[in-house]
Amino acid sequence: MIRSYYIDYPQEHIEGQAHRYRCLFCKQETTAINGHLEGHATTCTYRLQMEKAGFECQHSDAATPMTEADDYD
Numbered sequence: 001m002i003r004s005y006y007i008d009y010p011q012e013h014i015e016g017q018a019h020r021y022r023c024l025f026c027k028q029e030t031t032a033i034n035g036h037l038e039g040h041a042t043t044c045t046y047r048l049q050m051e052k053a054g055f056e057c058q059h060s061d062a063a064t065p066m067t068e069a070d071d072y073d
Contacts, residue, residue, distance in 0.1 A: 002056050005035035009046040 010024035021030045026044035033039030038057040040047035 001054055002058055003037075006033075006037045006050065006055075007035055009033075009040070 011021040011030060012024045014020040014022055014029070022028060023030070023033060023040060023044060023046060025046050026041035028040055028044070036058055037047055037050055037055060
């Protein structure tokens with residue numbers, strides 16, 4: 001099954017940044033994850049748990065997530 005957005009993962013604040021957060025497990029920034037399961041690293045505990053529970057990535061050939069969103073603003 002596929003969800004529209006995956007936003008229930010644990011997050012941590014990026015120290016020294018006012019409004020930047022990342023996944024507690026894989027350390028991918030939330031702007032790179034963008035609510036998609038494939039935005040997490042392939043070894044991310046959250047992603048592995050969701051895939052084991054039967055959830056799928058929205059794109060089977062998921063591209064590498066953008067890691068520096070500020071470079072494109």
